[in-house]
Amino acid sequence: MDILRFATAGSVDDGKSTLIGRLLYDSKAIFEDQLEAVERTSRDRGTEYTDLSLLTDGLRAEREQGITIDVAYRYFATPRRKFIIADTPGHIQYTRNMVTGASTADLAIILIDARKGVLEQSRRHAFLTSLLRVPHLVLAVNKMDLVDYSQERFEEIREEFTAFASKLNVSDLTFIPISALNGDNVVSRSQNTPWYLGTSLLHHLENVHIASDRNLTDVRFPVQYVIRPQRANDHAFHDYRGYAGQVAGGVLKPGDEVVHLPSGLTTRIASIDTFDGPVEEAFPPMSVTLRFEDDIDISRGDMIARPNNQPHVAQELEAMVCWMADGIKLTPRSKLSIKHTTRTARALVRDLHYRLDVNTLHRDEEATSLGLNEIGRVSLRITQPLFVDDYARNRQTGGFILVDEATNGTVGAGMVLDAS
């Protein structure tokens, strides 16, 4: 059984949390005590129906305000797949938490309230999912019960969204009319939408093909930790020196010729070790330990690749940055700490080329700063070379975070462009 990670997105009150509650409930992933607690709270508040959003809105403040503030992670499994759900907030103030939830997603469900149509926040989230290269997108037109399950309304929204999406990088887009509250087309196809010929949402989640979303072509192994046993009486491993990490791309095999960066020295993989014994190959997302035939000085933050397929060694970076700080702004000359794979360095913002208006995708080249939840294209200079790929090619070796050195807060998420 494999794992599908998906995130919900969309504007406030479009029904994201209710949908997750519905999926969990209908797939029998809700336990009796959880349901009882939710029923009790709904009753206490005078809600006539069981408010399924309470299943994921777990914080006191969220339940008091009836909104989602931070991502909730929930889990369920069907005989076909295990699902990890990130239920993200729709409120613009909490966009950074939406970005947190979407960064690891294989699929995003953007909800739209059928009465309201495509809103600014729907466009913002669609843009962010495409920027984060979430490979599969579902547009769920929700609250169909409130528009009499009208096919016409569904088609209108589909057209409007398709027009917007044509300006984004969306490779796989599916439209489904649903009612999260009543369960139409969530787990099984609904009789209320005879005109809809597609599958239910759950059926789609169970069957969407994700195996080929990983990069199995470009060998990338960021060295995370050097393993040198120092048990005094352990002669068997006295000279052991292994390089531990999680494979970020490609397939590695013993005997393969590899290159070490930054040195540029080549060697061969002597063995791929794990606690359970050596393995014949390693690929994403395996965590393994490599040993090499030659003695090379290798430390955390270094990269292993293939001599004929190397990442870019860059001290100057072009990137899209999503700024996530309250208060502090990103401006030219900002100095920040940058973490990319296992390497941490300092970054200087050399230039802010433009700020993006997520509604129109207009580039404002006059912009002089990025504030909370704003997105723009920047040039960075890094104190040490980083080993990067285009984010579009590899999310692991193309993504980085920016940390403010005064507050230690994570203030930016970056995606490498035009690595060359």
Add this chain to the structure above:
Amino acid sequence: MLQRDYTTSQLDVLEAEAIHIMREVAAEFERPCLLFSGGKDSIVMLRLAEKAFWPAAIPFPLMHVDTGHNFKEVIEFRDRRSVELGARLIVASVQDSIDQGRVVEETGRRASRNRLQTTTLLDAIEEHEFDAVFGGARRDEEKARAKERVFSFRDDFGQWDPKNQRPELWSLYNARIRKGEHIRVFPLSNWTELDVWDYIRREGIEIPSIYFAHTRKVFERDGMLLPDSEVVQRGDDEPLFEAVVRYRTVGDMTCTGAVQSPAATVEEIIEEIAATRITERGATRADDRSSEAAMEDRKREGYF
């Protein structure tokens, strides 16, 4: 040519993720420690730590916050396992905190040392200057836990601020803190109860005997079966009886309930859990029942 599709099973994905998290902590922090209670989640976490650093030893000590009200089978297991691994075990004792006047023992029938543990834990973190503390909590356990990051920042009072968590993107964890602050790290964040059991079966991991069906003298309170023990106060209206039970979670004896179950092997436990309709904390933990936000409130104060 046959095309290999390089799929990975869910347990392999979860294991790889947890190992990555543990190595990240070992690389980025000066003084990490791993909370080891002898319960199933921390036992799995310990196995993952073994795997992450093999053939080297686990590069950090283990710590247990001992309420003095723990099951003896679990304490024996804890001690034996630490010795087998050659790991240093630090025991932080709630009794010591009481003796030193740091906390005051609750009184009455429902007295529990559960909440007192937070002070003992935070004092120990401060005393040993730990900057990263591994916990075995899972997001599927409880609705406040479902909100927590893998690297969860704690201020110098050990507090969690759920409304102001650091964004956490991809698998890039922000390890920067100031002196006195620390990070709670949850490598099992994405595991479910069933994943933990499937892993215990797959790896053939030993667990304390109280997880398996056994005959025990118990009494009923609030629909939970509490054990007969000198540390649990029982009223005259709470008669003892013998039952075949097992534990789904192991915590403090005063607030951890047993479930009636004939499951005597890991396979039988997995079957039982796959069919159950009640969450593990709902079935067994009095500490979560006190109010709707009981866990969130305790976590804000610095609880596990």
